[in-house]
Amino acid sequence: MSLPAPRPFVLLAEITHRCPLHCPYCSNPLQLASQANELTTDVWKRVLDEAAALGVLHAGFSGGEPLQRSDLPQLVAAARAAGLYTNLITSSLGLNPQRLEDLKSAGLDSIQISFQSDEESLADRIAGISAHALKLKAAQMVRDAGLPLTVNVVLHRANIERLEQIIALAEQLGAERLELANTQYYGWAFQNRAVLLPTRAQIERAMPIATAAKKRLLGKMELLFVLPDYYSNRPKPCMNGWGQKYLTINPAGEVLPCPTAHEIKSLRFDNVREKSLAWIWKESEAFNRFRGTEWLPEPCHDCEFREVDFGGCRCQAALIAGDATVTDPACELSPHRGILTQFVEASQTGEMPATTAWVFRRNGGI
Amino acid sequence: MQLPSSEMRPRLSARARLQTDKVTGKPIVLYPEGVLMLNPTGHAIVSLCTGDLTFDEMVAKLAERYKIPTAQISAQVAEYLNRLRERNLLELQEANK
Numbered sequence: 219m220s221l222p223a224p225r226p227f228v229l230l231a232e233i234t235h236r237c238p239l240h241c242p243y244c245s246n247p248l249q250l251a252s253q254a255n256e257l258t259t260d261v262w263k264r265v266l267d268e269a270a271a272l273g274v275l276h277a278g279f280s281g282g283e284p285l286q287r288s289d290l291p292q293l294v295a296a297a298r299a300a301g302l303y304t305n306l307i308t309s310s311l312g313l314n315p316q317r318l319e320d321l322k323s324a325g326l327d328s329i330q331i332s333f334q335s336d337e338e339s340l341a342d343r344i345a346g347i348s349a350h351a352l353k354l355k356a357a358q359m360v361r362d363a364g365l366p367l368t369v370n371v372v373l374h375r376a377n378i379e380r381l382e383q384i385i386a387l388a389e390q391l392g393a394e395r396l397e398l399a400n401t402q403y404y405g406w407a408f409q410n411r412a413v414l415l416p417t418r419a420q421i422e423r424a425m426p427i428a429t430a431a432k433k434r435l436l437g438k439m440e441l442l443f444v445l446p447d448y449y450s451n452r453p454k455p456c457m458n459g460w461g462q463k464y465l466t467i468n469p470a471g472e473v474l475p476c477p478t479a480h481e482i483k484s485l486r487f488d489n490v491r492e493k494s495l496a497w498i499w500k501e502s503e504a505f506n507r508f509r510g511t512e513w514l515p516e517p518c519h520d521c522e523f524r525e526v527d528f529g530g531c532r533c534q535a536a537l538i539a540g541d542a543t544v545t546d547p548a549c550e551l552s553p554h555r556g557i558l559t560q561f562v563e564a565s566q567t568g569e570m571p572a573t574t575a576w577v578f579r580r581n582g583g584i
Numbered sequence: 585m586q587l588p589s590s591e592m593r594p595r596l597s598a599r600a601r602l603q604t605d606k607v608t609g610k611p612i613v614l615y616p617e618g619v620l621m622l623n624p625t626g627h628a629i630v631s632l633c634t635g636d637l638t639f640d641e642m643v644a645k646l647a648e649r650y651k652i653p654t655a656q657i658s659a660q661v662a663e664y665l666n667r668l669r670e671r672n673l674l675e676l677q678e679a680n681k
Contacts, residue, residue: 225607227619273607275619301606303614328599328616366599368616394599394672395616440672 240346270300285312298325310356453530595635
């Protein structure tokens with residue numbers, strides 16, 4: 219640890235794990251934090267101030283479903299007072315005109331609503347609850363309130379064929395940004411990956427649709443399309459490098475270098491109840507363990523792409539190879555790539571999964 | 585992408601916010617999932633994107649401030665505005681708003 223710690227830009231504040239939805243693609247941990255163990259309003263306010271002082275510019279309020287906490291407007295107000303750009307990342311369940319007004323008065327900058335599909339019956343099947351109609355209403359409410367709307371749709375085998383219709387829905391709703399992110403296989407999603415991973419044919423059909431829409435909507439709607447890294451030859455530059463730009467605080471107050479770092483069982487994460495955010499960011503073992511490129515194993519250490527992808531995702535290394543310190547198995551140069559390839563090839567049947575095959579997220583854990 | 589008309593009145597989108605960065609003291613534009621660190625020229629341009637001025641009026645103001653002929657900076661300003669527009673950070677209002 220010779221270099222000074224870099225500046226964090228983004229804080230993901232997972233203020234609760236409670237959620238009315240049961241999406242099988244959820245990347246929350248299987249062991250969800252209980253309400254009793256959630257940070258108090260005052261601790262969150264302190265932490266938001268500390269984050270801004272460290273250089274953070276963005277606060278995303280997420281979960282779980284952040285609207286489950288009644289103090290959300292207070293937290294948004296605290297973030298705004300600290301100069302942070304505030305984004306609510308929500309299913310929209312629990313939103314009504316009064317709450318929206320409260321959030322807007324608190325200074326909320328933008329709202330991201332998740333949709334499971336464009337089509338109600340499929341969307342509700344994925345969410346495990348009747349949510350789609352409520353989401354359509356909520357999106358309208360957000361537009362009526364004059365707040366910028368982002369639509370986020372997590373893609374997987376059961377909804378990726380609806381890409382065109384999903385894009386049309388986002389346009390119809392007046393979204394200014396659309397995130398079409400293929401499922402990231404962590405937490406509940408990892409449990410379900412055999413039924414969630416799209417086939418190669420599905421990906422090949424989806425790509426030109428996304429590319430064309432991106433071009434067509436330039437200047438009107440920002441469109442982000444993320445491919446599943448199981449299908450790529452190179453790993454993703456996960457979080458733009460460990461402990462470089464991002465930090466997540468989970469409902470219990472643990473500070474994580476990425477939202478799914480709970481997958482790495484060998485790491486211990488310090489808690490904002492006990493330590494300052496600055497100390498955790500700069501000094502803690504968890505944040506320094508994979509910071510920079512010095513620690514990189516072979517074949518990453520001498521690889522020409524080491525400053526491009528930083529060895530990829532630590533959580534994926536832990537989940538697939540059973541060792542967080544090795545090259546991300548998504549990389550074709552990884553000695554563990556075969557495990558992933560075998561899995562991908564076994565997933566090419568293209569059968570539409572029955573929902574009975576899904577492990578739905580439950581608040582009590584698995 | 586071309587600006588539709590010199591009579592359009594560029595305004596920073598409601599999803600974007602211009603503020604001073606606490607760490608560097610420099611101007612930044614914040615928007616969902618992103619940030620632009622502005623150089624002095626960028627700051628001068630963005631500061632004029634209030635919806636009150638037409639493109640031509642903006643260029644005239646900048647030309648006066650920097651003592652450069654309008655013809656020389658017009659293309660540069662248009663290019664900068666187009667970059668903002670590609671990120672969906674700019675609203676172009678009709679001339680008679």
